[in-house]
Structure formats: C-alpha cells, structure tokens
Amino acid sequence: MKESPSALLKWLDRDFFKLGAFLSSSDGEYVTFAKGGCFTVVEQFLETADPVFYLKDFYQNTYLSYVPAATLKIHRSEVSIPEVGHDHFSPISNDDDLYQKDFSLLQSVFGQELQKVVLVSREDYESFEGERTITHLIKKVFEFGTGIPYGFWNGQYGVIGSTPELLYHAKGGSLETFALAGTARLGEEEKLLHSSKDRHEHDLVIYDICEKLGNFTDRTEVGQTGIHAYKAIVHLKTNITAQMPAATNYTDLTNSFSPTAALGGYPKSASLNFLQGSNYGIKYPKRYFGSTFGLITGESKTFIVSIRNVQWENKHLFIESGGGVVPESVFEKELDEIHLKRNTIRKHYL
Numbered sequence: 001m002k003e004s005p006s007a008l009l010k011w012l013d014r015d016f017f018k019l020g021a022f023l024s025s026s027d028g029e030y031v032t033f034a035k036g037g038c039f040t041v042v043e044q045f046l047e048t049a050d051p052v053f054y055l056k057d058f059y060q061n062t063y064l065s066y067v068p069a070a071t072l073k074i075h076r077s078e079v080s081i082p083e084v085g086h087d088h089f090s091p092i093s094n095d096d097d098l099y100q101k102d103f104s105l106l107q108s109v110f111g112q113e114l115q116k117v118v119l120v121s122r123e124d125y126e127s128f129e130g131e132r133t134i135t136h137l138i139k140k141v142f143e144f145g146t147g148i149p150y151g152f153w154n155g156q157y158g159v160i161g162s163t164p165e166l167l168y169h170a171k172g173g174s175l176e177t178f179a180l181a182g183t184a185r186l187g188e189e190e191k192l193l194h195s196s197k198d199r200h201e202h203d204l205v206i207y208d209i210c211e212k213l214g215n216f217t218d219r220t221e222v223g224q225t226g227i228h229a230y231k232a233i234v235h236l237k238t239n240i241t242a243q244m245p246a247a248t249n250y251t252d253l254t255n256s257f258s259p260t261a262a263l264g265g266y267p268k269s270a271s272l273n274f275l276q277g278s279n280y281g282i283k284y285p286k287r288y289f290g291s292t293f294g295l296i297t298g299e300s301k302t303f304i305v306s307i308r309n310v311q312w313e314n315k316h317l318f319i320e321s322g323g324g325v326v327p328e329s330v331f332e333k334e335l336d337e338i339h340l341k342r343n344t345i346r347k348h349y350l
C-alpha cells in the first residue's frame with residue numbers, strides 16, 4: 001500500500017530535521033527516508049539486518065554510520081514536499097585560484113605512475129537556515145528530474161543532492177555499476193564520443209573498476225560506451241555487471257571502489273597522495289565530496305557517489321565541483337567544465 005503525500009509530511013517531523021537521511025533506489029522507483037537514532041564512526045559495516053546508512057570519508061576508509069530510529073520506504077511518486085519561503089543564496093567566494101595552482105602543479109608531475117587526477121573547486125554561500133533550508137533542498141532535489149536523490153545531515157554536517165553516478169547496487173549475487181567520466185554540454189554528444197581526451201579519461205575509469213572487481217570476482221561483463229544526459233550536461237557511460245561470491249566482504253569492496261577513478265584519479269594511491277598535498281587538500285583536509293553514501297538493508301546494498309550536491313557545515317553552505325585532469329587537458333576547458341557543473345547545481349537549488 002502506498003503512503004499518501006500527507007502521511008509522508010506527518011512523518012517528516014522535528015526528529016527528521018535534526019538527524020535524518022534519504023536515498024532513492026538505483027532504479028528510481030522507491031525512496032527510503034530515515035529519522036532519529038544515532039551515528040558513529042566505524043571502519044567496518046555493522047552486522048545487522050536493520051537499515052543502516054553510511055557516508056565514507058574521501059581520504060580514509062572510515063564511515064559515518066547512521067542507524068535511524070525509524071525508516072519509511074515509499075514510491076517516488078508519493079514524495080511531495082511543500083513550498084517554503086526561501087531567500088536566494090548568493091555566492092560570496094570560490095577557490096578557482098587554488099584550482100589553477102593545483103592544475104599547474106599537476107601538469108608538472110604527470111608521469112608513468114600518475115595518469116589522472118580529479119581536481120576540485122568550491123563555491124561558498126550565505127548562511128544555512130536550518131529546517132527551512134533542508135525542506136527547500138529536499139523539494140528541489142525531487143524536482144530535479146534526473147539522477148539519484150540522496151541526503152544526510154546531523155548537527156555538524158549535511159549534504160543533499162542528486163547524483164548521476166552509482167557506485168554499485170548489489171542484491172543476491174549480482175552487482176551493477178558503471179563507468180561515468182567525460183563531460184560536455186548538452187548537444188555536443190558526438191563531439192564527446194569522439195574526443196580522445198574524454199575517451200582516455202573514460203577508459204581509465206573502466207579499467208579501474210574492472211581491476212578492482214578482479215580482486216573479488218572473475219565474472220565481470222563490460223557493456224558498450226554511450227551517452228548519459230544530466231540536465232545541461234552529458235557524460236560518457238559504460239555499464240558493468242558482475243557476479244559476486246557469497247563470501248564477498250562489502251566493506252572491503254566499497255573501500256576498494258571509493259573514491260573511483262572518476263572522482264579521485266588513477267592510480268588510486270598516487271592520486272590521493274597528490275590531492276592530500278594539493279593547495280585545495282591542505283585548505284580542506286576533511287572531505288566527503290566525491291566519496292560514497294549508501295544504504296544497506298537485509299536484502300540489498302546501494303551506494304552512490306556523493307557529487308552534484310549542496311553541502312553545509314554548521315551554518316555555512318557550499319558547492320564543490322570536480323573534473324578529471326589528464327596530461328592532454330587544457331586549463332580553460334577544465335575550468336569551464338567546473339563552472340558548468342557548479343552552475344547547474346546553483347541555478348536549480350539556490
């Protein structure tokens with residue numbers, strides 16, 4: 001039996017806005033909302049049949065583990081969020097200058113070991129307004145029309161967005177994932193498909209996923225590369241499926257996958273070392289953008305890549321956007337991609 005929109009609104013009480021989460025299923029049919037409960041930092045997924053949400057640290061193999069007091073799974077069509085009074089948020093600063101410095105530094109150290117790094121810039125906004133801002137962002141995320149909606153917040157940190165990228169969905173012995181890398185504006189699909197730079201970047205992501213899966217299974221299939229549309233943006237996308245052994249350790253699998261080559265770089269260890277020592281990494285040593293957020297239930301495991309979102313720390317809103325840099329990358333084009341992604345989020349959400 002489906003819940004009515006009014007029943008959902010009654011369920012979304014003060015406990016939800018103090019500590020809560022939501023995640024759409026990978027097929028977009030259902031959404032699981034959660035409220036109350038507690039969170040803690042863990043290194044291994046909890047052994048429980050109860051629903052548990054996990055948000056991974058970008059640099060470390062640690063997770064904010066959120067065990068809610070109550071959950072509600074409803075059909076996507078039953079999600080209805082009221083309009084709330086909301087002032088437009090204006091940007092107050094960005095870190096494009098750090099991005100330029102890191103781009104120059106990266107070009108000087110590319111070599112046989114370091115093949116790709118995903119550089120990030122950040123734009124900061126005016127004050128976060130608590131429950132009203134969370135309600136506004138949830139309404140906007142379900143109006144966005146594409147991607148996988150998700151969100152999590154506690155007293156110190158919050159994130160709400162709609163990601164185009166699934167890390168993986170596992171149910172029974174089957175696992176679904178895909179490579180998503182290479183970006184262009186809507187209408188430039190053919191140009192993207194024949195871009196040597198973007199195909200190189202995309203192929204590194206495919207290779208990275210298959211290489212990591214190879215540590216857990218020898219039954220992997222790679223599909224054909226095509227186009228994935230996301231608002232005014234298009235990406236290269238390649239579906240990948242695998243059959244997983246019953247004894248698969250999904251904490252180890254998730255740690256291996258995240259951050260992906262599409263959000264960290266390739267090889268993983270070398271790219272993370274560069275990012276931690278970059279100008280951006282030194283300014284923001286704690287990071288969740290580009291890591292993974294997911295939900296484990298008794299029947300399935302769904303993890304998405306935490307991108308295309310609005311984040312906040314205490315009372316401070318910000319948007320982070322990244323793009324893959326390889327030796328043949330051109331700074332002006334890469335910064336244009338950063339702005340394209342950032343503007344897509346800002347115009348819809350803020």
